[in-house]
Amino acid sequence: GSAPRLVVKTEGSLYDLTAATDQLRTFEDLLRAAAIAKESIDAIADRLRGDATVLSLDVLDETAPSTPVSSGEVWAAGVTYRISEEARKAESGMPEMYLDVYESDRPEVFFKATPSRTVGPDESVGIRGDSEWDVPEPELGVVLFEDEIVGYTVGNDMSSRSIEGENPLYLPQAKVYDRCCSIGPCVRSAESIDDPHDLEMWMTISRDGEVLYDESTRTNEMERSVEELVDCHVAHDAVPDVSVLLTGTSLVPDEEFTLQEGDEVSIGLEEIGTLSNTVVEV
Ligand code: DO4
Ligand code: MG
Structure with a gap:
């Protein structure tokens, strides 16, 4: 109904x-x-x-698909895995700053999306019409209620690597735009997850029925803990009662790869579920 x-x-x-x-x-x-x-x-x-x-x-x-949690805001951590630090350095005109972030006490935490920019399972995620190099970023999502971790979900931090690489000051445009974020398919309660730092995560990308990317990783590759990222996120800021924090990517397609309209992206996280979206140009 x-x-x-x-x-x-x-x-x-x-x-x-x-x-x-x-x-x-x-x-x-x-x-x-x-x-x-x-x-x-x-x-x-x-x-x-x-x-x-x-x-x-x-x-x-x-039932019409929708996000499993209407998060007042989605935030995201970045450069939390070694592979992301290497990818940022490769794409950037200012590579050294990324090593500083990977190794420093303060993590990178940035504003990612409002509910109006967030899609759910089976809806379309966006690539920007003014971007030449676009990727999905599969990430473990932490669901917070009044600053406490209450659950986990799967997130896709859609990103323009060409805009981000051109200049770090363009990061908000590379990250925040129509349909830039996907969350779902469900929220798994925190108490029912043994260890969020040891979950298998995988991603496939298909085009016209052909699988172009199929890789997996584990969240134990993450350099930081979920608690550390949450502490930094909620400190000195009144985040909305319900919010989602993505924890960074560790699956990065080869540099030759860019998403195209019509591509299908599926992201799986052990014990949580699989989040699938098609790609549309916005
Ligand atoms: O520094 C840019 C963002 C990195 C990011 O989104 C990630 O590592 O997942
Ligand atoms: Mg990311």
Whole structure:
């Protein structure tokens, strides 16, 4: 239907929590309820499942895709993996600054997107019409509620390497534009993830049915911890109650590669899910 409903999906069933209490219509409602009750989101969801209506899994297919969390803002960390530091140096006219960021106490944390610039699963991500070299950046996303880590998701930090490489002051234009960010397909609660620093992450890029890129990595390659990035992100700044912080990329296609309209990008993260989007020029 047109009104949002909050559901819990298990292996075989779909539980409509909004049928159990119409106070809970969105994931953000659940986060607020958990904070007030001082309970975890998993504990509330488990308790309400007893009063929930069980739905057929088929209804999910009819639901319009959207981001699993309406993040007030998306921020992103950069140069958190050695391969990203090397890629930035290769593309930049000012390479030394990237080594400084990789090795210094202060990480790079930048504003990435508003909800209006963020797409969900199966929607189109954008490449800029004035850019010649464009890539997806697959990243572990941390979901925050009132500065606390409540979950993890998959993110795509779409980037123009030509604009970023031309001059570091152009970074906001390389990173922030229509459809520059994708989040999804779900949020996995923080307490249900054993270790966010040891997850397999992979990405495929296909064009006209042909796979052009297929690589994987692990989040244990990250130079910094998730907690360190979050601490830096929320310090001295009133970030919105619900926000997402992307943690940097470690899958970088060869320099000859650039995205084209129509390409299909799939990003998978162990224990979380796969986020797929097609590419459109904006
Ligand atoms: O310094 C530019 C951004 C780097 C980035 O987005 C990343 O490492 O993921
Ligand atoms: Mg990035």
